[in-house]
Amino acid sequence: MPDGSSSAGTLFAPAAAELAALARSYNPNSNAALIEGAYAYAQAAHADQRRRSGEPYFTHPLAVAEMLVEQRLDDATIVTALLHDTVEDTGSTLMEVTRLFGKEIAELVNGVTKLTNLELSSKETKQAENFHKLLMAVAKDMRVLLVKLADRLHNMRTIRHMRPEKQIVKAQETMDIYAPLAGRMGMQWMREELEDHAFRVLQPEARSSIIRRFITLKNETGDVIPRITDDLDRALFDAGIAAEVTGREKRPYSIWRKLNDKNDPEGDFHRLSDIFGFRIVTTSVEDCYRALGVVHRRWNAVPGRFKDYISQPKSNGYRSIHTTVSGRSARRVEIQIRTQQMHEVNETGIAAHWSYRDGVRFENPFAADPLAWLKDLSEGLSGAVDPAEFLEHAKLEMFQDQVFCFTPKGKVVKLPRGATPLDFAYAIHTNLGNSCVGAKVDNRRVPLFTRLRNGQSVTIISAPGQTPQASWAELVVTGRAKTAIRRHAREAEREAQVRLGREFARVAFAKVGKKPTDKALATVAERLGVEGGADEVLRALGATELSGDQIVTTLYPELTGDVPEPQGRPDGVIGLDPGQAARAALCCEPLPGERIVGISYRGRGVEVHSIDCPRLGAFEDQPERWIDLKWGIGESLGTHSARLAVTMANDAGVLGRLCSLIGEHNANISDIRILDPKPDFYVIEVRIEVRDLQHLSRIETAIQADSAVTDVMRKRNSETAAA
Incomplete structure (x- = not known):
């Protein structure tokens, strides 16, 4: 990026034409005027803003756009990157963006804005709800995720300028959500960089330790990458295989994770095969397998470290052969073998669907459907009623690598690493999982907690009347299986509680000569504010959340003599x-x-x-x-308690303004609760101490006058007896 003058208006002028020229270099039909117009518009919109580093704010959207140009993406995605913060952080509106740049770009900008506003680092329930919204937004147009991931990557590259506590929040959010999403979408390079930036913030001492040990190893052995690369080049050349060989050092977080996977964070660096990675890129699938033969003839293959993702691709489209061999001085190294087309998909992931090669939209036969995983995820977790449960299962689906097993008829079933026969059964059908009583792996009877390996054939043994045990949830690793098992456990527990509650109700009502009819129980539910009617009252009774005396007193207080103790005497x-x-x-x-x-x-x-x-x-x-x-x-002259329900905009300072307003009217707030939080509005219940009805009315009028308040009303428990 060229240096600019001191004038904010001309600081980035040379880069506008550069950006458009780069887009045109791979897409001759690129609309340079559109890109340059978006550049000028965003630059003007952010003209008075600065980043925490002191740089002009426009350096950020420009850096995001440059990342997407490097991935050879279409004009709409590049323009969205330039505009992605204008609606959120400036006076720009979606209507104006639509008028100037069209509906498609406005919808993309709106999608990125919504993702930015989701509080993915909030407490677990809110985080789960917002993560679900993220998946739904991404499903409408995957380019929204491409812009958001680039946005997050640039923010992580410059995270040192944030406050320390903010760095930790953003780094954890990146490690939990954005890095796994990038990996799941096939953008492995981005996942590794996001993880390493987050690792630097979350565990700086561990990262420094890895780097120090790596430097020590290099000092002891020298730079092994050129030597091994030359060895591979020579062996392939002698075999008549045209290929490009590259080597690299793994990132610190990748090394740290491998050491921890081996339960040995202080493990032997010298024997860790994943410190160095080598890649052989050939011109055909046949040459991939020929190259594998050359490697295995030249060096000793390490047992159990071979994976063929060409014959069994990952669900995100990743294809490659992985093998680990003992090279120089018995050093283990990992080698990946793939074709050029596979390599392009493996590097760009879902971005391949919107990228250009040689002036035309890129159509790679190995690219996976970017929406398939989102569809499978939403269907598999549809029964997770608990938001935290949904989040747990979604993370399981994102984080884990895959194994490939076979049904007795030869159908391939893809499962996460560590999956069991129970996961296999639920992957085929929920009913098969629920009725599972045993399993055979490669025709041998095995326990249900057995961890499956690549290539195994699995036969599920089922029996009518069998039901899943709650403990199964600890044996499985897929979200689909966990959801089905927990759903069945909840349903079974509820049925047992309803049966027990019905007996408790019969005994309690018999004491006062009454019967617990459905109408009577429905009336109890209405008066106690229990959602779900009579059945939910019985469930709560069976779960000891309500007592028999409590529900009888609610209907017949004069028969029980159990009138609640007085509270708040109204003297006078x-x-x-x-x-x-x-x-x-x-x-x-x-x-x-x-x-x-x-x-x-x-x-x-x-x-x-x-x-x-x-x-x-x-x-x-x-x-x-x-x-x-x-x-x-x-x-x-005394004070009395009253409750108000206030619907207000979810904007900064609104709640504080409301509290100050109540204080200005000489009323004290004794309790406040948020009842129905939404991204744009939420409802609060505030209990205040007032002198009389006129005092309360004045406060209601003042609150209603606030521009951020849409509704205010006095709230009463009209069906609830005093307690």
Whole structure:
């Protein structure tokens, strides 16, 4: 990138034409005017902004666009990269982007903006919900993910300028979400770089240790890469195989992970085959296998370290032969063998679908369908009702390498590394997994916890009436299997709880001479605010979340004599007998200024309700218990509790403004809860102490006047008895 002058308006002017020229170099039909127009628009939009490093902010979208040009992507993706922060961070709007650059680019920019706003590092439930939204957004257009991954990579390259605590959050999010996604989408180079940047932040001492030991090894042995590369070149040349041989040192995180996979973080560097990697790129599939023969004849193959991903590709389209051999001085090295077409897909992953070669859209026969994995993932995890469970299973699907096994009829089943016969059964069909009683691997009976290996033939033995055991969830590694097992366990547990709850209800109702009819239980659910009706009340009863006495008292308090203890005496109420105690009903929480009425309880005083409280309908046939009451003079000098439900925009500072406003009206906040958080709006419930109805009304009016508030209303538990 050329140096610019001190003028913000001309700082990057030379690079606009450069960027367009680079795009045209691989795509002669590229629209240079579109790219240069997006460049100028984004540069102007970010003109007054700076990054934490002090650089002009526009260096960031430009760097993202340059990454995508290097991957030879289409104009729409490059323009989206230039514009991806304009709607979020400047005064630009989607309407304006649509008018200037078209609907396709506006939708891509909107998709990237939505991904950026997802809090993937928030607490687990929110993170799972947002990760699911991420997958859905990506499924609409995979180019959104390409821009977002490049955006994250540039941010990780410059992460040192962030605050330390922010670095940790972003690094963990990268390690948990973005790096595995890049790998799952076939962009292995990006995954490795993302992981290493995150490793530098999360475990700096471990990374430094790896680097120090690597330097020591190089000092002891010299640079082995040129020597081994020459050996491979010579052997292939002698065999008449045209191939390009390259070698490289693995990244520190990759080495660290391999050492930990061997349960030996302080392991022997000299015997670790994955410190150095060598790649042989040939012109044909036949030459791949010929090259493999040359390598195995020239050096000793290490048993158990051979994988043929050409005959059995990974689901992300990756194809290559992997073998580990003992080379010079018995040193182990990993060698990958592939064709040029395979290499291009392995390097670019899903980007291959939008890239250009020799002026035309690239059509590589080895490229995998980028949407297939997302479709399989969403179908396989459709039964994960718990967001945290969905997140766990999605990460399992992203992180693990694959093994390939066969059914008795020869059908290939792809499974994660470490999978068991149970995973195999559930991969074929949920019913087969649920009814599994045993398995044969290569025609030998094996335990269900056996770890499967590449090429094995698996036969599942099932039996009618068999049901999955809850402990199976610890034996399997696929999200599909875990989801099915846990779903069945939840359903079985619920059925048992409902049966037990029905018996508890029968005994409790019998004590007061009643029967637990479906209508009675539905009324209990309504009054207690239990979603799910009568069955959910029975389940809660069987799970001891509710007691039999509690549900009977809810329906027949006069029969049980179990009237709750008073809370919050409304002093100053006129109409009580001498010495008679009064308490405010929690169902309607009456305030001075409202008409009130009392309901008497034998030996327990009077419960004070507002005259419009729906709970009073339960006492219509008991007029002798009604007491005419009113507020005494001076009662408004005290304080009373009231609850407000406020719907407000999910913007910075809105909640703080609301709290300040309530304080300005001389009211105290005693409790506050977020009830329904959404990306754009959320509902909060705030309990405040007020003098009377007029005081509450003034506060409601002031809150409603705030531009970020869409609704405010007083909230009451109209069907709940006082407690």
